[in-house]
Amino acid sequence: MDMYHLKQIPSEAQIRKFLRRVLFGKNVFCPECRSRAVFRYGERYRCSRCRTKFSLTSHTWLHGLRLPLKTLWLVLWCWTSQVPVKQAADLTERSRQAVYDWYGHFRAHLPHNPVILERxxxxxxxxxxxxxxxxxxxxxxxxxxxxxxxxxxxxxxxxxxxxxxxxxxxxxxxxxxxxxxxxxxxxxxxxxxxxxxxxxxxxxxxxxxxxxxxxxxxxxxxxxxxxxxxxxxxxxxxxxxxxxxxxxxxxxxxxxxxxxxxxxx
Ligand SMILES: [Zn+2]
CATH class of the missing domain: 3.30.420.10 (Ribonuclease H-like superfamily/Ribonuclease H)
Structure with missing residues (x-):
């Protein structure tokens, strides 16, 4: 695998910043009640209005993520770049089954766009x-x-x-x-x-x-x-x-x- 691409994997902090921006915009709010009165403790948050505890990914399809974000990013990079399952498993030091399962998650969350053909x-x-x-x-x-x-x-x-x-x-x-x-x-x-x-x-x-x-x-x-x-x-x-x-x-x-x-x- 081309090492040039691997250097482009962002740091854990950069990925968190990106996720925060995509999901919450400028200020984190409570995904349950939308209140902006939230407290951060470590990598988690707590809403002072409804007391919901959440993380950046807890209310997305990435909830229950059992991978470090950098590894997730690398597996995702492999999938978007069409790296075959075997090679991706070697590259990420995960089992083939794990990579296969993650590729399945990524696939399952592709947008459903109905297509009408013409001409x-x-x-x-x-x-x-x-x-x-x-x-x-x-x-x-x-x-x-x-x-x-x-x-x-x-x-x-x-x-x-x-x-x-x-x-x-x-x-x-x-x-x-x-x-x-x-x-x-x-x-x-x-x-x-x-x-x-x-x-x-x-x-x-x-x-x-x-x-x-x-x-x-x-x-x-x-x-x-x-x-x-x-x-x-x-x-x-x-x-x-x-x-x-x-x-x-x-x-x-x-x-x-x-x-x-x-x-x-
Ligand atoms: Zn709340």
Missing amino acids: IIQLDEAFGQGWTLMMGKQQGSRRAAYAFLDDPNPQRHHAVFFAQSHVKPGSRLYTDGSGIYQGINRWWPVKHGTDIHRKWEFGKTSEIEGLFGTMRTFIRRMYHHATSDKMPEYVREFCARFSSPEIFESPHRYLSETLTLVPPR
Whole structure:
């Protein structure tokens, strides 16, 4: 691993300052009652109005954190930089399972951005044991949407539901010659065109086929192998990286986008 990057890991104090600014702004307040009458003792705080004890991360999804902040930052840096689990475990001196679990937490807190594709859309499927992945890409853009089906034999209604959920009416939809797309324009207002692969036509769906290839490489590299039950999560992570690369620019950026105070009960 490049030592240049490791030197950029901020100090514990810098990370605390960053978390305080992202979560509380200028002055720390009580995450339960919002009172600013809080006392600090060590790294914790206490509200003098409702007596809640809290820390910078106790009311966020990082609560119960069992890692020093610098280690957390390093694991997060590894994840945002696409360092494979094995290498990240060596680098952070944590077990592979620990790194794997943390990568899962980071993934689970990615923002959910519903994507509607428009103009020209390429749509294709990938298959695994007991599942089908339908993925669409807006041609010439970084916009991608997908549906994960617990069914290795997709039907027309799956294709129609995908279009209704992710394709703007009036768009042009390019697919392979699969029968599930035939007559889709009767169910959703799109103009439909196909590539017939056995006739060596690939032009209209080359971007989505390329994206599937990139996804497979990403998953294999990062997670070594993916069991069927993990596939939906990995696909979600891949699509987020593809569609919103800015979130993965740095740990700062990722935490700014994902860390909020959990609303009081
Ligand atoms: Zn309070």
